[in-house]
Amino acid sequence: MKQIILSLFALVLFNHSTQAQLLNGKQNYTRADTLRGMLTPLRTCYDINYYHLAVKIDIDKKTLSGSNEFAFTATQDFTKLQFDLFENLKIEKVVYQGAEVPFTREFGAVFVTFPKTIKKGAKDRFTVFYGGSPRVARNPPWDGGFIFRKDKAGNPFVSVACQGLGASVWWPTKDHQSDEVDSMLISISAPKDLDEVSNGRLRSIVDKPDGYREHNWFVSNPINNYTVSFYIGKYAHWTDSYNGENGPLTIDYWSLKEDSAVARPHWDADVKPMLAAFEHWFGPYPWYKDGFKLVQAPHLGMEHQSAVAYGNQFKKGYLGSDMSGTGHGLKWDYITVHESGHEWFANNVTTKDIADMWVHEGFTTYSEALFTEYTQGKKAGEEYLIGLRRGIGNRSPMIGPYHVNKEGSPDIYPKGASLIHTIRQLVNDDEKFRQILRGINKTFYHTTTTSAEVEKYIAKQSGLKLDKVFDQYLRHAKIPVLAYKIENGILQYRWLTDVKGFDMPVKVSLKPDSYTLIHPTNDWKSSKIDPAVSSELFKVDPNFYIKIQKES
Numbered sequence: 001m002k003q004i005i006l007s008l009f010a011l012v013l014f015n016h017s018t019q020a021q022l023l024n025g026k027q028n029y030t031r032a033d034t035l036r037g038m039l040t041p042l043r044t045c046y047d048i049n050y051y052h053l054a055v056k057i058d059i060d061k062k063t064l065s066g067s068n069e070f071a072f073t074a075t076q077d078f079t080k081l082q083f084d085l086f087e088n089l090k091i092e093k094v095v096y097q098g099a100e101v102p103f104t105r106e107f108g109a110v111f112v113t114f115p116k117t118i119k120k121g122a123k124d125r126f127t128v129f130y131g132g133s134p135r136v137a138r139n140p141p142w143d144g145g146f147i148f149r150k151d152k153a154g155n156p157f158v159s160v161a162c163q164g165l166g167a168s169v170w171w172p173t174k175d176h177q178s179d180e181v182d183s184m185l186i187s188i189s190a191p192k193d194l195d196e197v198s199n200g201r202l203r204s205i206v207d208k209p210d211g212y213r214e215h216n217w218f219v220s221n222p223i224n225n226y227t228v229s230f231y232i233g234k235y236a237h238w239t240d241s242y243n244g245e246n247g248p249l250t251i252d253y254w255s256l257k258e259d260s261a262v263a264r265p266h267w268d269a270d271v272k273p274m275l276a277a278f279e280h281w282f283g284p285y286p287w288y289k290d291g292f293k294l295v296q297a298p299h300l301g302m303e304h305q306s307a308v309a310y311g312n313q314f315k316k317g318y319l320g321s322d323m324s325g326t327g328h329g330l331k332w333d334y335i336t337v338h339e340s341g342h343e344w345f346a347n348n349v350t351t352k353d354i355a356d357m358w359v360h361e362g363f364t365t366y367s368e369a370l371f372t373e374y375t376q377g378k379k380a381g382e383e384y385l386i387g388l389r390r391g392i393g394n395r396s397p398m399i400g401p402y403h404v405n406k407e408g409s410p411d412i413y414p415k416g417a418s419l420i421h422t423i424r425q426l427v428n429d430d431e432k433f434r435q436i437l438r439g440i441n442k443t444f445y446h447t448t449t450t451s452a453e454v455e456k457y458i459a460k461q462s463g464l465k466l467d468k469v470f471d472q473y474l475r476h477a478k479i480p481v482l483a484y485k486i487e488n489g490i491l492q493y494r495w496l497t498d499v500k501g502f503d504m505p506v507k508v509s510l511k512p513d514s515y516t517l518i519h520p521t522n523d524w525k526s527s528k529i530d531p532a533v534s535s536e537l538f539k540v541d542p543n544f545y546i547k548i549q550k551e552s
Contacts, residue, residue, distance in 0.1 A: 052187070054066045073123050078118055144161040144163065157298045183220050224305070331376065348444070355399055359451055363440075366417035394415070398473065419470075483548075494522060495520045505520075
């Protein structure tokens, strides 16, 4: 039975570790990767202010057609720019000031040439008309695209998931995380007998003459491309509110009609406690203007901003399993908590380059432990976090290669969370640590940032020297190894690390049943130790994520 449980855990962890990402393993990068991941002057020459995405979805034919208007501010003089759209989708025309303008395509990049120089500071706009058969997801949400499924009654159940893969898999956009649009109108036309849900707030539903209805949703806050989404199906809809730090927050629930009876009590059990926990730890929910929505989706889940995708089959844990193996994770719904945690880390605090995705996934995985702590106590939160470490491989760095649209190691989930928890031990002041988490969300509120900027902020606010700590955990595959030996009541110890001069303090058992902070370096140091603590009984505080190695 133990082997069966471990095998199940390994399978679940694989899915968890690759969630919302491109599948790991690609090492050779191409011109297409550079066009997708590099910030060139053809991208940085304009700052996106507003999109109006208008798309009609033909479910029977599995096609789409529509347009996207780009409103932008020029950051320099230019006559040519790049936007992105997958090669399999056809561009009908690009219209600027009432006339078609020329464009060329290379892989997923589209280059538009304007008839005159657009001057720095100018506000302008153009519209792309396009259509075709979008990529169908092979294994959503990990290997993404459109999802065409049916509910139990045979009604269409359709959506999209595209993190890592890119929003340009289904709509023309400046497909780079560094430039979030300031606001956006999403107009999705679907068959009139079906409901449609997108990000933001519903402005109107307009009947169309061809048996379709256009649903107009307005996002009034900055939004990253990959979280722009839609859901089409036979939905039940009900509302609630949460009295949060910034006042009343609207909550909208959308489940399939056939699942509404089970969905109501299931979501009620977790959503308000989750909002309370995360506002406590991270600060106010970042999207009060757009509200909080939880929407049943035809895939496991995704952090679609203000319209979180849910597909955990209304089970506790991760499809009924506890990722930590402790039992604590079976007391709440993993997808509700994890994907909603991304509203703070990923949607509010967004990294410019996908290589820094550990910021999204490490902090959000740690949010699971913080939710457990908030609802079950500090000891339970620690046990949950420590339990997640079983799936860490330490085979490659958490930070990936920059400028090629490639994330780092799948360890960014549990290892990223363990790094944050280790730093919490170094801070050694839970309230100060909480204020650092809240400060990250306030300092980088509605902006894009980098791992380096987040690292610098944590170091400054904590007053700790953390540069070598971050370098070892983020930029090298291995974690620190504490080498030790005990002879005649003397403990000798040192760090074995890739980073030279590594000097992170750590708590160890210099006497039974208690931990004392020591300050190892890469050179041998020594301390007196209680004779009752033998080499076999020597321990490191498990809240520190390190390895220990007994030396002869």
